[in-house]
Amino acid sequence: VNGTGSFTITLNSPGQQTLQVVDKAVPGISGSILMTGVPADPNGTTTSVSGCSTPLLFGQNCVVTVTVTGSTSTTAAGTFNASLDGVTFISGGISFPIGVSVAPSGGTHTFYANYFGNGTALPSSSGPLTITVNPAPSTLSLSALPSSAQFGTPVTISANIVPGSGRGTVTFFDGTNPIAILPASQAFNPGLTLSALPVGSHSITASYSGSPDLQPSSSSAAVVEVISPAPPANYSLKASPSSATLLAGQAAQFQITTSSLSGFTGTVKFSCGSLPSATSCTFSPPITFVSGSLLNATTVLTVKTSGPRAELLPVAPSGNAQHNALWWATSPFVLGMMIVMSAGRCQKRRFYWLGALTLVLCLALVSCGGGGTPPPPPPPPPPVVTPSGTTVIQVNTTGTASSGASPANPTQQLSISITVQ
Numbered sequence: 001v002n003g004t005g006s007f008t009i010t011l012n013s014p015g016q017q018t019l020q021v022v023d024k025a026v027p028g029i030s031g032s033i034l035m036t037g038v039p040a041d042p043n044g045t046t047t048s049v050s051g052c053s054t055p056l057l058f059g060q061n062c063v064v065t066v067t068v069t070g071s072t073s074t075t076a077a078g079t080f081n082a083s084l085d086g087v088t089f090i091s092g093g094i095s096f097p098i099g100v101s102v103a104p105s106g107g108t109h110t111f112y113a114n115y116f117g118n119g120t121a122l123p124s125s126s127g128p129l130t131i132t133v134n135p136a137p138s139t140l141s142l143s144a145l146p147s148s149a150q151f152g153t154p155v156t157i158s159a160n161i162v163p164g165s166g167r168g169t170v171t172f173f174d175g176t177n178p179i180a181i182l183p184a185s186q187a188f189n190p191g192l193t194l195s196a197l198p199v200g201s202h203s204i205t206a207s208y209s210g211s212p213d214l215q216p217s218s219s220s221a222a223v224v225e226v227i228s229p230a231p232p233a234n235y236s237l238k239a240s241p242s243s244a245t246l247l248a249g250q251a252a253q254f255q256i257t258t259s260s261l262s263g264f265t266g267t268v269k270f271s272c273g274s275l276p277s278a279t280s281c282t283f284s285p286p287i288t289f290v291s292g293s294l295l296n297a298t299t300v301l302t303v304k305t306s307g308p309r310a311e312l313l314p315v316a317p318s319g320n321a322q323h324n325a326l327w328w329a330t331s332p333f334v335l336g337m338m339i340v341m342s343a344g345r346c347q348k349r350r351f352y353w354l355g356a357l358t359l360v361l362c363l364a365l366v367s368c369g370g371g372g373t374p375p376p377p378p379p380p381p382p383p384v385v386t387p388s389g390t391t392v393i394q395v396n397t398t399g400t401a402s403s404g405a406s407p408a409n410p411t412q413q414l415s416i417s418i419t420v421q
Contacts, residue, residue, distance in 0.1 A: 008127075011037035045070050045124040047080075047115040052102065055132040058213040059163050061103035064129060066113040068096040070121055078118035084131075085109050105167075106133045106212030136163060138214035140170070142206055144223040151199050151230040152263075157223065158191035159206045167211035174202050184208065197227045232408035233264035235290060235399050239301075245419040248386045249307020254416055256395065258297045260290040266401040270299060273394030273413075276420070278306035278386045281393070289402075301395065303418055305386035390419040 011017065014037045023029035046069050052062035066082065068075050081091035082100050090100055102111065111129040115121075139162045149155050159170045161184060170187035172180045180192050187206075203222040210216030236259045244252035258268050268288050272281040281303050288297035395414040399407040 006128075011035065013037055014039050040071055041122060042071055043120055043122050045075055045115055045117070045121045047113055047124040047126040049111060049113050049126045049129045051099075052111075052129065052131055054130070055134045056104075058106045058133055058136040058165070059103075060133075061101055062131070063099040063101050064111055064113075064131075066096065066098050066100055066126070068115045068121075068124070075115075075121045076118055078121060079116040080114060081116075082111065082113045084111055102131065104131055104133050106135050106214070108132050133212075135210065135213055135215045138162065138165075138208060138210070138217040140206060140208045140217045140219045142204060142219045142221070142223045144204065144225050147224070148226040148228065150228050151197075152195060153230075154193050154195040155197065155225055155227075156191045156193050157204055157206075157225075158189070159187035159208075159219070161187065161208055161214065161217075163214070165211055165213040167213055168209045171207050171209070173205045173207075184211070197225060199227050199229050201226050231262045233401070233405040234261040234408045235259060235264050235268060235412075236261055237395070237397060237412060237414040239395070239414055239416050242415075243417040243419070244303075245421065246305065247307065248305050248388065248420050251302055251304040252418055254301040254303070256299050256301055256414065258288050258290055258299070258397075260292060260295045263292045263404060264399070264401065264407050265291040265404050266399055266407070268297075269398045269400070270301070271396045272301075273396055275303075275393060276305075276386055276391045276418075278384045280304050301416070303393065303416075305418075305420055306384050307386070386420050388420045390417055392417045 009019065016034060016036050018032055019035055020032040021030060048067050048069075049064050050067070051065045054062070056062060064082070066080065068078065068080070075096065077093060077095040079091070079093045080096075080098075081088050083089065084102060084104060089102075100113075109131045111131055113126040115124050117123045141160050141162075143158045143160070145156050145158070146153075157172060159172070159182075161170070166183075166185040168184040170182050170184055171178055172182070172192050174197070179194070182192055202225045204225055205219045205222045207218040208214070208216055238257045238259070239254050240257070241254060244254070246252050256270070266289070268290065270283040270286055270288075275281060281301060284300045284302070286299070288299050290297050393416050395416060397412050397414070399410045399412070401407065
């Protein structure tokens with residue numbers, strides 16, 4: 001067949017012999033080989049394989065019988081192996097004959113068995129056994145997850161081929177338009193993932209190319225995938241915590257998370273609405289950035305309240321202070337008197353005027369109340385205190401797109417509450 005033929009001969013006498021083969025239709029085509037016949041070894045063996053009627057259908061298995069015989073009878077146990085297309089798939093030590101089960105893939109295969117002897121019986125190998133496997137019928141079914149989705153959301157279409165085979169390809173169609181080709185080994189897992197189906201209803205089908213294992217097939221039924229319009233670009237706000245209880249004069253912090261929705265890319269600016277009296281708020285940072293790749297951003301809101309301010313207590317005058325004040329108030333008078341008296345004793349009129357002037361100054365200090373208790377300080381201003389109770393504070397935001405679509409709700413509000421005790 002196709003220029004190749006095989007047959008068996010038996011040499012019935014020892015010595016060299018020539019085997020010649022001639023084409024019957026064209027005698028000029030011939031060939032020969034020199035062969036040598038040797039006397040049979042009393043320990044020689046013959047290995048043969050049989051059975052496994054073919055052709056088979058893919059998925060079926062068959063049993064090949066391996067037989068080892070000696071010059072007179074079946075040999076004792078020994079070791080052997082078997083190979084399919086040159087690849088050993090079973091080996092061991094066993095008595096003969098033995099059945100070897102095979103389940104080859106589609107196509108034509110060659111089976112061999114090799115006997116390795118048992119210490120007395122000599123080794124031998126079998127001739128080839130050809131096993132043919134035809135492709136089996138196949139069925140193809142589809143599933144979609146999810147069956148409906150918003151535009152831009154990935155959808156996975158899985159093609160299940162029965163019986164399973166890793167060979168061949170699967171072509172997927174949207175209506176009559178081919179949209180993808182996958183190897184059969186990938187058509188079910190992970191399947192075909194689509195993220196750009198247009199808005200609307202889609203009838204997805206598939207066909208299997210077939211392989212040496214399986215016959216071609218098409219999907220038994222279409223799967224319908226409904227794609228709805230994607231929501232507009234937007235952002236969301238969330239505070240953690242959303243409320244706090246504190247004393248007047250304390251501060252509370254709130255972490256605000258901004259999340260990008262539907263691919264919004266841009267900045268979000270924060271500010272506070274009306275606040276209780278003696279209360280302030282700050283944001284760090286006051287502006288955050290979100291995008292499709294940076295979905296979440298955080299800012300910290302700090303709300304500060306005011307409490308009673310410490311008061312300075314007035315200092316009461318002590319006895320030592322009054323004594324010192326009286327001393328300093330009268331000391332000029334005493335000094336003046338001493339000068340006058342000195343001037344009188346010495347009868348030096350040029351010192352008289354100095355003593356008189358000192359006396360006048362002393363009388364003026366006494367008449368003006370010098371050395372008396374100072375007036376009390378003015379009362380302190382009333383303390384600034386954040387009023388007690390629960391207040392809802394509105395966090396106002398403004399979103400601005402830096403690229404792509406503007407947010408559907410550019411201005412949003414987030415409510416937090418503080419309770420001042």
